[in-house]
Amino acid sequence: MTDYTDTLVVGAGQAGIAMSEHLRRHGIPHIVVEKNRIAEAWRTRRWDSLVANGPAWHDRFPNMEFSASHPEAFPTKEEVADYMTAYAQMIDAPIRTGVEVKRLDRNEGRPGFTVTTSDGVIEANSVIAATGAFQHPVIPGIVPDCAGVTQLHSADYRNPATLPEGAVLVVGAGSSxxxxxxxxxxxxRKVFLCxxxxxxxxxxYRGRDYCWWLGVLGLWDVPAKAPGTEHVTISVSGAEGGKTVDFRKLAQGGMTLLGRANAFEGGTLFIGNDLQANIKAGDDYYIDLLDQCDAYAARHGLDLPQEPQAREFLPDPDCLTNPVRTLDLAAEGIGTIIWATGYRQDFSWMKVDAFDENGSPIHNRGVSPETGIYFLGLPWQSRRGSTFIWGVWHDAAHVADQIAIQRKYRDYSPTPNAAAAE
Structure with a gap:
């Protein structure tokens, strides 16, 4: 049996739910399919203690607040997942869970697409890939499986008790x-951090969360990363009530900071000579942002408390002044490597001309060159904030608007010229 709908949304995470709300706003019939549960990644693909990286007043959809967390608190992953489920119920999103999309094909000689799922076939005029930015964990092939250490991606880490005994090497110092x-x-635990x-x-800073500062400074709306910064992550934390990430403080507590992991041979990991440059660049960003905050406060006459101590750094630890270049895993007692090295996206199920030679989507704010194909939840889809809960909601509004415009063109029928008819 084949189902028919105007628009099919693939994925029922924050992107798919936001998309459903805006499609409903336009009165566009649609179906949302999700291979697992609503917001499954928040429930089962995050570590136990994870909280949102933004406060509850900021990291949410505009039309519903978090019910448990104080606005300035950082919601737990379970609360975020429950929030998404409740929001989907509030907007009556037509979500079908347990349905995996296998393949999408362009219809020949007629509009739309045929989508093969684990629950049958769905035909739709438009399809939105709302599968998010975190699909398939990436572990670089640096350390072989036979190296005698446990290796896992940050997506599979749950808590310290689940790891083998011994020291831990964490590769990647972004938020995760x-x-x-x-x-x-x-x-x-003894920890080494690349x-x-x-x-x-x-x-x-000065009594306001950095999410507020980036908002008033317009930095959430930056449309693209500056050249050369494509692989720069944001190191920020909502853990323990929220705190500024301070690598010098972590080192002061016993952590060994390292540069990038480059190669592995004979039980030894070879480390790049970039730690000092990376720390300095992070410090420069930090100070530059404080300068922008101070300038904004002065210009607008904001009565915010001064915070000169925010510009004071701890002394450089020995691992920063004398960087480690080789790491013998066995000698250091390292039993686990956790790769916090990001994710890759997979759109191989979409058999359409909407991707470049690397398989990355070609799009303009989520609108692809293939008529009827759209994307949502991509990193930097329209701005810096596109992968955040509130950011994807605004991107979904634009995509829904474009679908509504195309529906009007598709449904257009010329009105007979009255004068010619006479």
């Missing part, structure tokens, strides 16, 4: 890697 390394050190290029904002 930095928080996991900090958690492991706080329970007494720190790559990163932006390091203050968690709070």
């Amino acid at each position: 890697g930095g928080q996991i390394a900090d958690e492991l050190q706080r329970v007494g 720190v790559g290029p990163h932006d390091r904002p203050p968690r709070m």
Whole structure:
């Protein structure tokens, strides 16, 4: 049996739910399919202690607040998942869970697409891939499986007790890697942390969260990364009530900071000579953002408390002044490597001309060159904030508007010229 709908949304995470709300606003018939449960990634593909990286007043959809967390608090992953489920119920989103999309084909000689799923076939005029930015964990092929250490991606880490005994090497110091390394050190594990290029904002400055500062400074709406910063992550944390990530403080507590992991041979990991440059670049970003905040406060006459101590750094630890270039895993007692090295997207199920030679979507704010194919939840889809809960909601509004416009063109029928008819 074949189902028919105007628009099919693939994925029922934050992107798919936001998309459903805006399609309903336009009165566009649609179906949302999800291979697991609503917001499954928040429930089962995150570590136990994870909280949102933005406060509850900020990291939400505009039309519903978090019910449990105080607005300035950082919701737990379970609360975020429950929030998404409740929001989907509030907007009466037509979600079908347990339905996996296998393949999408362009219809020949007629509009639309045929989508093959685990629950049958769906035909739709438009299809939106709302599968998000975090699909398939990436572990670089640096350390072989036979190296005698447990290796896992940050997506599979749950808590310190689930790891083998011994020291832990965390590769990647973005939000995930930095928080996991900090958690492991706080329970007494010896931790080594590879720190790559990163932006390091203050968690709070002069009484306002960095999410507020980036908002008033217009930095959430930056349309694209500056050249050369494509692989720079944001190192920020909502853990323990929210705190500024301070790599010098982590090192002061016993953590060994390292540069990038480059190669492995004979039980030894070879480390790049980039730690000092990466830390300096993060510090420069931090100070530059404080300067922008101060300038904004002065210009607008904001009566915010001064915070000169925010510009004071701890002394450089020995691992920063004398960077480690080789790491013997066995000699250091390292039993686990956690790769906080990001994800790749997979759109191989979409048999349409909407991708470049690397398989990445070709799009303009989510609108692809293939008529009827759209994307939502991509990193930097329209702006810096596109992968955040509130950011994807605004991107969904634009995509829904474009679908509504195309529906009007599709349904257009010329009105007979009255004068010619006479």
